């Protein structure tokens with residue numbers, strides 16, 4: 001089975017689904033309207049209600065398409081949540097409710113629906129089952145965990161899973177609207193950890209710094225050294241980043257007692273994050289002590305890296321090539337340290353993630369994900385649906 005032509009024919013429908021979902025963006029594990037609309041769309045495709053399983057209190061759902069009874073099942077996971085920001089595009093189908101699909105998850109939902117339709121229409125010769133998972137709560141890493149705990153990977157048991165993310169930027173040369181990209185084997189997304197360092201000094205009158213111990217002075221000195229952990233102590237070939245993203249504390253009239261800085265560490269594995277944190281803690285403590293204060297340091301886990309299964313990567317490449325042509329399957333060789341909660345699926349079963357170019361080839365929109373003006377290229381959602389369906393098909397044929 002080659003889904004290219006069938007997928008192409010879906011494009012007008014994909015546009016309608018995407019635009020409808022774009023108008024009703026919802027947050028976290030509260031994507032009830034969105035999940036309701038998706039359920040209606042699935043019913044309109046002809047999928048029986050008993051094959052649609054509402055999950056996370058109705059914020060998400062999993063639909064099983066039953067092909068031949070082979071005992072095999074492959075998953076297609078798409079996320080469906082949005083961001084709490086006001087849309088600043090002039091699109092006629094802009095958000096109506098103050099939230100925004102600024103990460104393009106509306107396009108993922110539409111592409112997942114398209115894949116469901118393609119597979120459902122060809123179910124009689126499908127060599128097993130496909131579970132299409134519409135997941136809430138990706139942005140705050142809530143949804144994947146909730147669905148896994150509720151048993152999304154069971155009944156039927158999911159043997160392997162694919163997911164997709166739209167990308168507005170150039171992952172590599174040739175990544176034009178509708179192209180598909182997979183990694184060269186490295187994780188598709190990074191491992192993130194949150195850190196917080198509390199610098200403790202001694203408060204005092206701003207006219208008498210000599211009688212105080214100023215934690216603002218300490219953190220200023222520390223931040224400039226922290227970035228040296230990457231630029232001076234990390235092999236340049238190792239992807240890693242430290243971002244201090246907040247400084248909290250202080251007031252106008254008084255030298256503060258304490259100041260807290262915090263942010264995110266990212267790399268391709270947890271050990272590297274732990275090493276970065278340990279170095280940062282050493283620096284913060286020694287800077288604070290050298291200035292007469294002290295520092296309390298703590299780290300908490302974000303998401304693990306999203307590991308790719310090498311065999312699934314090969315299937316995904318071949319499946320994508322059948323839809324877009326081999327020249328438009330782009331191999332990503334640079335790390336992407338964004339976090340993704342699809343990582344929790346990939347911790348449990350073999351997984352692969354594909355990136356779908358939603359980049360206008362010559363402008364007009366250059367905004368990145370999460371930007372209130374983000375407006376992805378709408379011309380080629382069919383290549384996303386087609387690749388997801390083709391992958392599921394090819395996996396079941398080959399396993």
Ligand SMILES: [Zn+2]
Pocket residue numbers: 103139369370
């Ligand atoms: Zn996002």
Ligand SMILES: [Zn+2]
Pocket residue numbers: 103104105138165
């Ligand atoms: Zn996203």
